Amino acid sequence: MKRLFLLSYGIILITFFIAMIAMDQFELFSTDEIEEISFGNDISATAGLLTKIAELKGQAQAEHSFKKFTEKMHLTLDTYETTSSEISAVIRSHLLERNFFIEDAEENIAYFTFGDKQKIYRIASDMSSPFMQQISDKEWLTLIEICTALAIITFIVLFFLARRLRRLEKTYIAFADGDFTARASTKMFHNVGKxxxxxxxxxxxxxxxxxxxxxxxxxxxxxxxxxxxxxxxxxxxxxxxxxxxxxxxxxxxxxxxxxxxxxxxxxxxxxxxxxRLDTSLALEPTDIGNLLEKQLNHLQFETEAKLTLDVRDNCIAPVSVRALQRALGNVIRNGYKYANSEVRISLQASPEELHITIENDGPNIPVKDRVTIFDPFVRLDRSRDRQSGGHGLGLAITKQIIKQHKGRIYISDSNMGGACFNIKLPL
CATH class of the missing domain: 1.10.287.130 (Signal transduction histidine kinase, dimerisation/phosphotransfer (DHp) domain)
Known part of the structure; x- marks a missing residue:
């Protein structure tokens, strides 16, 4: 669930940033056209005002007033002669038509003339001025605030959704583990849709x-x-x-x-x-090594295969002696029925659990059958049913007993060539 939460959270944030970049690149929801019209109106009005000043007080006064205006508005001002090679033919044609040309409305870059029209004036935002630097910083700060707000809101929404899913997941796990009374809460704040x-x-x-x-x-x-x-x-x-x-x-x-x-x-x-769910085992501290030794001494009379015991650690575990003996007996008997000459039982312990392995030198169990073999009435070799006396319930009973001990049983490959039954019980 934690991995799903982080994955969903990451996907949402990445999608948001990709969408932002896509909108910027493809100019989705762009207001450039409106900005250009507004900026054009401002330039036209400014040029008209400066022309009036030039008519009343002369071109020099109009240029002086314009210079002060650009300083106040944090704009740079460049002046070109009408014959200057730096002015392109496109710009000249626009200036002849309507006295101004807008190069970039977003950066406030424009060319225009006024008064006697002997010079061409270029204005642009002065990005080096402290005021424009402050605006730029605030724009980045606003973007960071928006992204942070989105990240927090998304985290909160996914957090509460993950809590509901985690609660539902626990119900699923309990049901899968055999608690068929487990039901999902249908309270308002616990529901995940339907x-x-x-x-x-x-x-x-x-x-x-x-x-x-x-x-x-x-x-x-x-x-x-x-x-x-x-x-x-x-x-x-x-x-x-x-x-x-x-x-x-x-x-x-x-x-x-x-x-x-x-x-x-x-x-x-x-x-x-x-x-049955109401069935519980009476557990008592037991020396598992001693229990296995006694059981193997008894089972050795039933088979000609060699039964060997390797106890690597002394461990006392809470178990139901009779139930565990039956579970181990089922696995050991299954082992020597298939063994060529030997069944090896090993016992070792870790701080959390004990590990019992029962392996033989007979044929191995196919990987595809290693789970279904613990189901009731499942027998891999039906030709041996009458000879072995098996009913397909021994390993199913073993699995139930191990499960009631809060342990687990599974099959792996054996170094001896046959199957290796692994039983792990909590200490």
Missing amino acids: LNQTFNIMADRISQLISSNRNLTNAVAHEFRTPIFRIQCNLDMLDDSKVRPDQMPHLEGIQSDLNELNSMVEELLHFSKLE
């Missing part, structure tokens, strides 16, 4: 869809328990009765499928529980 109301409408619809989906998933998982229990009872009764030997493989297959279905229901119910 964006707040539109967001709330969208959030209501999404919340209803997610709530319906969760309720359906939870209800289906619960309802599955009853038929599973009945099938299990029937299998137990069949097991006690006389069953032909050729029927036993079929019964064992049913039992295996039933166990898998029961496991999936248990994971589904656990996942639904973790997704």
